[in-house]
Amino acid sequence: METKKAKSLPVLHFWILVSALLVLIGIAPSIIARGYVGYSNSLIKDEITRTEKSRVLLLGSWNDYYSIEYNHYWRQEMGEKFVQKSYDEVLNAASYGDDLFNRYLNSSRFTHVLVPRESFDNEVIRHKFGTRGTIEIHLSNPYFAQVGSIDGPFAAVLLKVLNPKNLNDHFVPPSYNLSWKNVEPSFYTLNKKTEEIGLYRLLYSSFYESGPDVSWFYSPESDSNNFLEIGVKNLPLSLEKIILKVTFVAAYGPNAPSHTISVKTRLHFEQRTLKPSIPETIEVLLQKGDTIKIQNISPCHLPRSFEPTDLDNRKICFGVSKVFIHL
Numbered sequence: 001m002e003t004k005k006a007k008s009l010p011v012l013h014f015w016i017l018v019s020a021l022l023v024l025i026g027i028a029p030s031i032i033a034r035g036y037v038g039y040s041n042s043l044i045k046d047e048i049t050r051t052e053k054s055r056v057l058l059l060g061s062w063n064d065y066y067s068i069e070y071n072h073y074w075r076q077e078m079g080e081k082f083v084q085k086s087y088d089e090v091l092n093a094a095s096y097g098d099d100l101f102n103r104y105l106n107s108s109r110f111t112h113v114l115v116p117r118e119s120f121d122n123e124v125i126r127h128k129f130g131t132r133g134t135i136e137i138h139l140s141n142p143y144f145a146q147v148g149s150i151d152g153p154f155a156a157v158l159l160k161v162l163n164p165k166n167l168n169d170h171f172v173p174p175s176y177n178l179s180w181k182n183v184e185p186s187f188y189t190l191n192k193k194t195e196e197i198g199l200y201r202l203l204y205s206s207f208y209e210s211g212p213d214v215s216w217f218y219s220p221e222s223d224s225n226n227f228l229e230i231g232v233k234n235l236p237l238s239l240e241k242i243i244l245k246v247t248f249v250a251a252y253g254p255n256a257p258s259h260t261i262s263v264k265t266r267l268h269f270e271q272r273t274l275k276p277s278i279p280e281t282i283e284v285l286l287q288k289g290d291t292i293k294i295q296n297i298s299p300c301h302l303p304r305s306f307e308p309t310d311l312d313n314r315k316i317c318f319g320v321s322k323v324f325i326h327l
Helices: 014-024 034-040 042-049 069-078 087-094 098-107 117-122
Strands: 002-005 056-058 112-116 124-127 135-138 144-150 156-161 177-181 191-197 201-207 215-218 227-233 241-250 259-264 269-274 280-287 291-296 316-326
Touching: 042 144, 042 156, 087 098, 087 124, 087 135, 098 135, 098 156, 112 117, 117 124, 117 156, 227 241, 227 316, 241 269, 241 291, 259 316, 269 280, 280 291, 291 316
Parallel strands: 056 112
Antiparallel strands: 002 201, 112 156, 124 135, 144 156, 177 227, 191 201, 215 316, 227 291, 241 280, 241 316, 259 269, 259 291
């Protein structure tokens, strides 16, 4: 949670003026960081300046992207839409996994990524599924090597982009959107709030309703809606099929009962029994226009039947923790 203060801005450096000029001519804020890192930290400056045709991408997880000083500053001044201009393409590429994201970075001529210290310490960039698949980008060999860091309130780490497969072809991963049926948007969407405090202050917050690790599917009032359906929309004409991997968990807590579901596509059907604390991953091939339909076979339960302190009156069925897309 961060606060905007109009009267306590950092001193205007040369990089700010250069960045503003670049933005005016259409360069995305997330990829104009050379001036920023060059004037902020001597160790990073040395690494950037000795790299021929250096290009730095600012990359973060769902909860720390704005802990990078550059992003924090420009959100204060111009808002989130400004900072995230063209960032959807980056996240789209990241949703296809480590190999294709590395290919995208090399194809786009990124030489480095600057990541928040928190994500680096966790060794992964992570975003829960939303209208794209789960993002888990690992910040280590063979894809990245640490070459510098920034300490202080905006602690960050500079990583060199490696090219383990020596690929330099032009590559932009196809864009797509996930569709969700029989759940509220809060099931899959990152909630963002902006609260105005006084005349010159904004308080930003973001959160997942069920937390960053899992979303819970509850028994609907109507039996006709007693299923979750996930589809993939807006695939390019050239892409006829994709692989969808979904990880499920049984209702939370070690005392929760097992729960049986069915998984159905146009060409596939199976049943799985979910057990407490044991994730279950199902992989299916989806052709264009297909969806995956997950239906409850065993009954759902009130949480208090296995967790006496939980007085939620909704019957819990199962959880979805990850949704991966593979070409």
